[in-house]
Amino acid sequence: MRPIKGKWITRHYPRTASVTFTKGRLVQLTSGLVATATSQSTKHLGIIWEDVASTDSDFATAAV
16 A cells, blocks of 8 residues: 555554454544544544554553
């Protein structure tokens, strides 16, 4: 993937603890934490760049 015009903007936000994420999925900001976007989401934050699995050492923390 690449942007249609210009450069990518990469920002780091704390993610919701104990939630798995799949690379390439649409995410939203909920109460200051990144969460998986749903079909009812109205404001999307962007696309998650890396997988987060339940086996990760920081899975249960709101890591950046």
